[in-house]
Amino acid sequence: NQTAQIYFLFTDISDTPMEFMVDFLNKAKEIADSNANIPEELRVNLQKALDIACGLDGYLEKMSSQESAPLAELYQKTMEHDWDKVFEEGKTQFRLPKECITGHVEGQTLKMLVHMSKAKRILEIGMFTGYGALSMAEGLPEDGSLVACEIEQYLKEFAKPIFDRSPHGKKITVKIGSAMDSLKDLAAAGEQFDMVFIDADKNNYINYYKFILDHNLLRLSGVICVDNSLFKAKVYLKDTADVNGLALRDFNQFVKSDLRVEQVIVPLRDGISIIRRVPMATACAGTQVTYDSKVTDDEVFRGLNGRSILDRMRLDGRVAYVTGAGQGIGRAFAHALGEAGAKVAVVDLDQGKAEGVAEELTLKGINCIAITADISKSLDVERMIDSIVSKWGAIQIACNNAGINMNSASEDTSLKEWDQTFDVNLRGTFMCCQAAGRVMLKQGYGKIINTASMASLIVPHPQKQLAYNTSKAGVVKLTQTLGTEWIDRGVRVNCISPGIVDTPLIHSESLRPLVQRWLSDIPAGRLALVTDLQAAVVYLASDASDYMTGHNLVIEGGQSLW
Numbered sequence: 417n418q419t420a421q422i423y424f425l426f427t428d429i430s431d432t433p434m435e436f437m438v439d440f441l442n443k444a445k446e447i448a449d450s451n452a453n454i455p456e457e458l459r460v461n462l463q464k465a466l467d468i469a470c471g472l473d474g475y476l477e478k479m480s481s482q483e484s485a486p487l488a489e490l491y492q493k494t495m496e497h498d499w500d501k502v503f504e505e506g507k508t509q510f511r512l513p514k515e516c517i518t519g520h521v522e523g524q525t526l527k528m529l530v531h532m533s534k535a536k537r538i539l540e541i542g543m544f545t546g547y548g549a550l551s552m553a554e555g556l557p558e559d560g561s562l563v564a565c566e567i568e569q570y571l572k573e574f575a576k577p578i579f580d581r582s583p584h585g586k587k588i589t590v591k592i593g594s595a596m597d598s599l600k601d602l603a604a605a606g607e608q609f610d611m612v613f614i615d616a617d618k619n620n621y622i623n624y625y626k627f628i629l630d631h632n633l634l635r636l637s638g639v640i641c642v643d644n645s646l647f648k649a650k651v652y653l654k655d656t657a658d659v660n661g662l663a664l665r666d667f668n669q670f671v672k673s674d675l676r677v678e679q680v681i682v683p684l685r686d687g688i689s690i691i692r693r694v695p696m697a698t699a700c701a702g703t704q705v706t707y708d709s710k711v712t713d714d715e716v717f718r719g720l721n722g723r724s725i726l727d728r729m730r731l732d733g734r735v736a737y738v739t740g741a742g743q744g745i746g747r748a749f750a751h752a753l754g755e756a757g758a759k760v761a762v763v764d765l766d767q768g769k770a771e772g773v774a775e776e777l778t779l780k781g782i783n784c785i786a787i788t789a790d791i792s793k794s795l796d797v798e799r800m801i802d803s804i805v806s807k808w809g810a811i812q813i814a815c816n817n818a819g820i821n822m823n824s825a826s827e828d829t830s831l832k833e834w835d836q837t838f839d840v841n842l843r844g845t846f847m848c849c850q851a852a853g854r855v856m857l858k859q860g861y862g863k864i865i866n867t868a869s870m871a872s873l874i875v876p877h878p879q880k881q882l883a884y885n886t887s888k889a890g891v892v893k894l895t896q897t898l899g900t901e902w903i904d905r906g907v908r909v910n911c912i913s914p915g916i917v918d919t920p921l922i923h924s925e926s927l928r929p930l931v932q933r934w935l936s937d938i939p940a941g942r943l944a945l946v947t948d949l950q951a952a953v954v955y956l957a958s959d960a961s962d963y964m965t966g967h968n969l970v971i972e973g974g975q976s977l978w
């Protein structure tokens with residue numbers, strides 16, 4: 417049986433419930449085969465059970481993504497090493513069984529959990545030769561880090577050359593000593609982790625777990641993974657006398673009853689518990705928890721409607737549009753709203769640009785459509801709103817960002833330039849606000865975010881831009897008026913006033929020489945980047961800003977204050 421052969425390549429000592437099951441079935445099958453009185457049907461059924469049990473681990477190995485070359489090397493080096501000899505030579509304090517390595521499927525599972533939980537800081541308790549540590553480090557972002565606690569100095573040296581060969585090894589710091597002492601040091605230093613992997617001495621699991629939660633080593637909504645939580649099935653077998661099995665049984669029960677967390681045990685290999693720290697609202701739901709008298713049990717403590725502040729900034733299920741989204745600030749707004757969970761209509765005068773940004777969003781898994789519209793034309797504005805509503809049935813977020821800027825000395829400003837600027841910047845913004853506002857007033861909910869400008873507050877110089885400055889001052893007054901007129905019907909209107917933003921527009925031949933001059937006027941010492949504005953649009957689009965209306969949120973590196 418080929419799958420059985422693959423399976424036996426990986427381990428020669430039974431260590432997991434499935435491996436024990438295979439052993440027992442093999443023995444039963446042997447007995448059946450050597451006994452002529454056994455009914456054929458029993459033999460056939462035993463073989464079927466054996467095929468299922470035998471095939472599982474090999475199949476999981478084959479179907480899980482391949483491990484990296486350094487991980488494969490680490491696995492092989494661990495398997496080939498003579499661990500009894502190093503123990504007898506006094507190089508390790510304990511006799512280390514090579515089977516305690518996490519290995520391919522579990523390593524990939526941990527790496528996947530790191531990705532899914534977006535962990536940046538990981539704590540591992542019990543590193544052995546570093547297979548799990550390196551697997552998790554591979555799932556971390558470039559600036560992520562992992563602290564591995566290990567009692568054996570020998571193992572740190574064993575793992576080092578392979579960590580050094582991996583591009584992810586630099587994320588790992590090994591702390592040698594008893595894990596409990598290391599946890600105390602980490603807590604004293606105020607460290608916190610997004611994910612903890614407990615995989616050391618089984619009798620201490622409960623102490624590690626309690627210490628981690630009681631000393632806030634796990635951040636809010638962090639995850640603890642625990643290896644061997646099925647402990648060779650001993651946690652649920654009635655006749656268990658094994659101390660480690662009993663320790664794990666108590667541990668599982670303790671976690672199950674702990675209101676601060678939720679747990680599942682995944683029956684992979686020897687069992688992996690995934691334990692999530694729950695928000696206070698979930699922890700307290702349906703329970704009569706009585707706190708210490710110093711605790712104020714209110715919405716600040718539990719989170720408004722049970723949602724933490726970052727959850728309240730999520731835009732999942734909302735429909736947004738952004739005008740002028742083909743480039744610059746509008747493109748950054750479209751990405752930001754999409755990343756926060758909204759569906760986004762990417763609106764631009766230039767069809768190619770709108771489609772380009774929509775393609776970017778699609779690649780990131782954001783639901784979107786591209787719409788070509790000239791927002792200075794009322795028919796285009798109506799068509800834009802109608803197509804969004806017919807596609808998605810609502811509009812919760814309207815981001816009126818499209819604008820133009822032309823430079824001329826005021827004595828030379830033509831009426832054509834004035835009208836064109838006002839047609840887009842003010843009349844166009846008004847038409848968009850009105851069309852989106854009508855939909856939102858009917859819904860009883862909406863967030864309008866207009867792009868104004870620092871030019872609404874100061875007169876940027878030395879460039880001359882009368883029409884632009886005046887139109888943007890108009891956008892602020894439009895925002896204030898609508899913001900107060902519609903708030904009692906659930907529609908908030910705010911605007912963002914960026915300072916001078918580093919977009920292709922300011923690299924034009926006429927403006928480029930002015931950059932040095934502008935920089936000397938900006939306390940922050942640099943121009944704004946479009947990414948500096950993204951959090952503001954998400955905040956104003958979210959429930960977290962519900963009490964804010966008619967506001968002009970100025971983001972200019974302090975320029976308007978000098």
Ligand SMILES: C[S@@+](CC[C@H](N)C(=O)[O-])C[C@H]1O[C@@H](n2cnc3c(N)ncnc32)[C@H](O)[C@@H]1O
Binds near residue numbers: 568615
């Ligand atoms: C099951 S192995 C860890 C496997 C490892 N997580 C991996 O990915 O391959 C357990 C490790 O915990 C270490 N260990 C046991 N007791 C410890 C303690 N009190 N403090 C720190 N490490 C300990 C052992 O030396 C051993 O290397």
